[in-house]
Amino acid sequence: MTYQVIIPAAGQGKRMGAGKNKLLLELDGIPVLIHTLKVFEEDELCEGIVLAINPHDEIECKALLVQYQVQKVLRLVPGGKERQDSIYQALKTVKTEGIVLVHDAARPFILKSHIHRLVRTAKETGAAIIGVPTKDTVKMVRNNVVVDTVERSSLWAVQTPQAFRISILLEAYIQAERDQYIGTDDSSLVERLAYPVTIVEGDYDNIKLTTPEDVFFAEAILKKRIY
Numbered sequence: 001m002t003y004q005v006i007i008p009a010a011g012q013g014k015r016m017g018a019g020k021n022k023l024l025l026e027l028d029g030i031p032v033l034i035h036t037l038k039v040f041e042e043d044e045l046c047e048g049i050v051l052a053i054n055p056h057d058e059i060e061c062k063a064l065l066v067q068y069q070v071q072k073v074l075r076l077v078p079g080g081k082e083r084q085d086s087i088y089q090a091l092k093t094v095k096t097e098g099i100v101l102v103h104d105a106a107r108p109f110i111l112k113s114h115i116h117r118l119v120r121t122a123k124e125t126g127a128a129i130i131g132v133p134t135k136d137t138v139k140m141v142r143n144n145v146v147v148d149t150v151e152r153s154s155l156w157a158v159q160t161p162q163a164f165r166i167s168i169l170l171e172a173y174i175q176a177e178r179d180q181y182i183g184t185d186d187s188s189l190v191e192r193l194a195y196p197v198t199i200v201e202g203d204y205d206n207i208k209l210t211t212p213e214d215v216f217f218a219e220a221i222l223k224k225r226i227y
Contacts, residue, residue: 010079
């Protein structure tokens, strides 16, 4: 039930407004990227990590890996123009059998227990994603006018990691490249193959750090877990 994981970390994070890669911002004195990598570094089921980075961050990333003794990063690959390009480049370097996860570098709070449930499900079904039921009422809006209220019971907010048999995800990426299709996540590429994707319930702490407000939430989650 082991797995490999691809972590795209090449985005500029413009909405964070930090003036640098948001993954290099610190939470409790440790870069966000390291918080995320340590989850997989300390997971006995993780065989290795492929990190897609901006070449401009390579020197700093390599220094952080040494400083924080992250040893499971098998290779650094240059990120592409889109997140999907970065993942595809990384996917080409993993071994061809087994389970591969794709996880946002800006989600440092994923739990090991949820990773294991996701991997088990992907091994059984071929494709599994993690998410949480939507809490809020969702409206469909056109030109600032509500046109419909969407039935909430069937709506989930999707997170990462997302887990797949490597052969399935690779086929999905090859087809997307042929069609010049850019998806919103890896699952959307697999769904285009008409392959069923199973969802596993996670938790609401597994946030993605995107805006400055998210840093406040992240600090609160970290404090809660420490104490």
